[in-house]
Amino acid sequence: MEMSWLFISLACLVTGFSKFSIGGLGLIILPLMMLAFPGPEALGVIVPLYLLTDFVAVMTYRKNINWGVLAKLLPFGAIGVMLGTYVLGNIDSSTFMTMLGVLIFSLLGLSLWLDYHPLPIFSHRYAAGVAGGLCGFVGVLANAAGPLMGLFLLEQKMEKHAYVATRVWAFLTLNILKMVGLISLGLVNMETLEASAVGLPALFLGMFIGYKVFAKISADQLKVIVRCAISLSAAHLLFFKSQ
Template identity: 50%
Template sequence: MDLTLLCVLAAGLITGFSKFSVGGMGLLILPVLMLAVTGPQALAILVPMYVATDLMAIAMYRRDISWAVLIALLPPALIGVLLGTWLLGSLDTSAFTPMLGGLILAMLALGLWLDHKPAGIMRHPLAANITGLAAGFISMVANAAGPLFSLYLLEQRLSKDAYVSTRAWGFMIINGAKLPMLWTLGLITQDSLRLSLYGLPALVLGASIGYWLLRRLKLSQFKWLIRIMASLAAIKLFAFS
């Protein structure tokens, strides 16, 4: 099997699994795809796949959305997308991979720091603005905002379904905003869209596995699964650079 197609299928599997279970595993998807496709072009393949999984998720989890959380997060997140578009347009490809590794390590450090601080710090209005801005920016330049977004949502005392629903709606809007930006940058092409379509069967399979696993996990387990996946991704990214 062609290496590019194999990497796209693997990325689709992880994408579907991540969206319907622990989240934050998006950090693994880009390194997998970068085995065959350079960083910025890989983003153009991933974002349509992300939108597809977002649509699947909101179709299934549409009754327990925390609109108050989304209203606080989304305006600064969209500003972050615009800032990320500006950076992506001038970013040197050689700097892309180490930048991803640094972002992952920063988010892991944030999570560990929050373990030793009162949980209420992530429920402060300023935290929503900072998290939204950072999530939009990181999502645009690295498709790696999952852990940051998840860490914020985990501290909002949401139910399991509300956590998944709110995360899915948030990223559907953010990823939808990224599509025209990537098109403007010339990254989304007919070839990239065709590769995105090739990943859909694996995406559906991953979503089914993730949905099954979600029902058997506690939210407290999500945090450590996210951190383990992020640690593996950081090691892999630095190995690439």
């Protein structure tokens, strides 16, 4: 039980830090939580905590929201969430862990590719449909829609405050939809909510640390550390899930 509490707290610490600092750490959070809750149940612990941080974020960024971009993105995001929820409800834990590992490695590969090559699809006229659908689907299964959302919003050429505000409102909406889907699948229950409560102190500590130290962090150094951690977590899901 003590080890489970440790992994829950560590995942919550990273969640809070990610929401209020550099972002892009979502690929680590779910594998960390799965050390305490193997399988899709881990999502039932994380998503309520994500909703809490989203509400704090939207209270912080209440202005400069690009409602036009959200209106184009979110309907397709809802479709992606519904499709992801359907897939989640029809696979076993082993298949879920394999699929998650493959998704994580794929998104990591995309991140590395984009360091050296542009991805013009997110400036295409159908970009909102592609980005919204992928964010909804990947967000349900891998809790890792952040990089895709960021790519799409950057192509909209918004100023900094509008980008941040639009991003947090998009994730609040998608996470509400995810929460509804997880409740319908029975993945949010009293056990997962109690685990979420265990992680609250670490969540708020992570939010505080992320807010305070963000300006002092070298983004390039952190990127290397994050990618190494992502690779290890994906390898664990793919090759050690039976242990």
